[in-house]
Amino acid sequence: MVDEKPLKRLKRKLGIETLWIFILSLLARKDSYAYELIKNIGENYGFNPGKVLPYVVLRRLEIEGYVKSYMEGNRRYYTLTPRGRLLLEKGIKYIEEVLSKLKQGL
Numbered sequence: 828m829v830d831e832k833p834l835k836r837l838k839r840k841l842g843i844e845t846l847w848i849f850i851l852s853l854l855a856r857k858d859s860y861a862y863e864l865i866k867n868i869g870e871n872y873g874f875n876p877g878k879v880l881p882y883v884v885l886r887r888l889e890i891e892g893y894v895k896s897y898m899e900g901n902r903r904y905y906t907l908t909p910r911g912r913l914l915l916e917k918g919i920k921y922i923e924e925v926l927s928k929l930k931q932g933l
Contacts (some may be wrong), residue, residue: 842874846884848922849876849892851915854894855905861885861903 842849846868853859853867861882868876885905888894893911896903906917 838874842872843876843880846880847874847888848882848915848918850881850888850905851893851907851911851918854905855912855915857902858906860905863907 831913849868849872850864853864853871859867860880863875864885865878865881868881885894885896888911890907893908893914894905895908896905898904
């Protein structure tokens with residue numbers, strides 16, 4: 828039987844520890860507020876990012892200029908900036924390059 832502990836660690840590392848790329852990907856589709864992003868991460872990517880961490884990541888992304896926020900009613904919406912789109916593209920390209928190299932071993 829295969830020990831799945833390493834796979835569980837891999838899923839955590841690729842999920843929670845790289846949450847920024849999932850957030851940017853969702854924001855590339857449409858502007859969103861934090862709670863909606865949390866829900867959509869679970870639905871689209873199959874993991875729960877928690878209730879606090881997405882807010883921390885969004886704040887960091889905003890400070891670094893990858894997203895901007897605006898208020899609509901009593902909700903803070905986030906939108907992807909051109910700098911954020913470029914970071915997302917670079918992140919996806921990096922993941923594709925690593926995946927391609929990993930597949931060479933199959």
